[in-house]
Amino acid sequence: GAVVSQHPSWVICKSGTSVKIECRSLDFQATTMFWYRQFPKQSLMLMATSNEGSKATYEQGVEKDKFLINHASLTLSTLTVTSAHPEDSSFYICSASTYGDRAYNEQFFGPGTRLTVL
Amino acid sequence: AQSVTQPDIHITVSEGASLELRCNYSYGATPYLFWYVQSPGQGLQLLLKYFSGDTLVQGIKGFEAEFKRSQSSFNLRKPSVHWSDAAEYFCAVGSPSGGGADGLTFGKGTHLIIQP
Numbered sequence: 212g213a214v215v216s217q218h219p220s221w222v223i224c225k226s227g228t229s230v231k232i233e234c235r236s237l238d239f240q241a242t243t244m245f246w247y248r249q250f251p252k253q254s255l256m257l258m259a260t261s262n263e264g265s266k267a268t269y270e271q272g273v274e275k276d277k278f279l280i281n282h283a284s285l286t287l288s289t290l291t292v293t294s295a296h297p298e299d300s301s302f303y304i305c306s307a308s309t310y311g312d313r314a315y316n317e318q319f320f321g322p323g324t325r326l327t328v329l
Numbered sequence: 330a331q332s333v334t335q336p337d338i339h340i341t342v343s344e345g346a347s348l349e350l351r352c353n354y355s356y357g358a359t360p361y362l363f364w365y366v367q368s369p370g371q372g373l374q375l376l377l378k379y380f381s382g383d384t385l386v387q388g389i390k391g392f393e394a395e396f397k398r399s400q401s402s403f404n405l406r407k408p409s410v411h412w413s414d415a416a417e418y419f420c421a422v423g424s425p426s427g428g429g430a431d432g433l434t435f436g437k438g439t440h441l442i443i444q445p
Contacts, residue, residue: 215372245432252338255373255419257432270432304373306432318433320365320373 214238215307217321224295225329232290232324234305240285241307245318246278249302261288295328302326331356333420335436342410343444350405350439352420360422362403363433364394367417376418379403380425390414415443 214237224230234244243262247255259275261267261282269275277299279291288307292299302325306318332355342348354360361380365373377388384396394405403420417440421433 220370247432247435252438254333254435254437255433257434260432306373317375317378322370322372 213317213319215241215305215319215321217303217305217324219324220322221325221327223327223329226296227294229291229293230295230326232292232303232305232326234288234290234307234321236286236307236309236319239307239309239319241288241309242285243308244282244288245306245308246280246288246290247304247306249304249323251302255304258290292326295326297328300326300328331360331422331424331434333422333434333436335418335420335439337439338437339440339442341442341444344412345409348405348407348410348414348441350418350420350441352403352405352436353401354403354420354422355401356422358425359398361425362394362396363421363423364388364392364403364405365419365421365435366390367419367438373419376405410441410443412443412445415441417441 216235218233246258249255258273259267259269261280267280282288302323304323306320308318334353363378364376376392377386379386379396386394392407417438419438420436423433424431
């Protein structure tokens with residue numbers, strides 16, 4: 212159980228175009244989804260937190276107009292990179308968690324999406 | 330602000346030898362602590378976690394970690410590594426007050442290489 216998928220697994224786009232990445236929780240309802248960015252040989256950096264039905268909360272330094280996050284249902288969150296530029300090339304990873312009666316709700320991670328902007 | 334330090338970028342271990350990966354954290358109180366493994370093409374997999382209680386935590390795949398409050402450390406160990414353990418390992422901290430609603434803070438990772 213607790214499987215999170217991402218689509219696409221990799222994408223190449225031209226500079227100036229927009230790219231949408233989907234994150235789905237396949238066997239549970241995710242009340243909270245997180246988006247991380249991972250540069251080569253670097254750590255995962257939290258970009259934003261989204262709760263179903265509400266606006267995403269972005270970390271400091273993350274441009275909300277460039278990285279549009281939508282969490283319209285309990286099983287789907289999307290990250291749209293608008294007007295992508297080569298510096299946006301990175302590995303984007305989502306995770307999902309669900310509220311329960313536990314003191315802490317574990318995050319389950321997707322396999323990631325490799326974005327290359329030419 | 331919380332932070333996680335993994336001092337070793339790369340570690341090379343012979344198959345069958347023991348392993349210890351280091352992790353130090355900076356946090357105002359005792360955070361929730363995690364070790365994840367990332368293999369190429371795979372998502373992050375949770376190896377083990379520490380919330381409270383016994384400071385020696387057992388995880389999957391024969392891994393264990395020990396929380397040492399005095400050293401702000403949460404080192405990962407395995408008595409005998411297998412070639413399949415070659416991967417990237419990440420230590421992470423989470424906020425207990427967030428209840429899981431906050432994102433995790435990750436270290437930069439340690440790349441584990443297994444020599445035959």
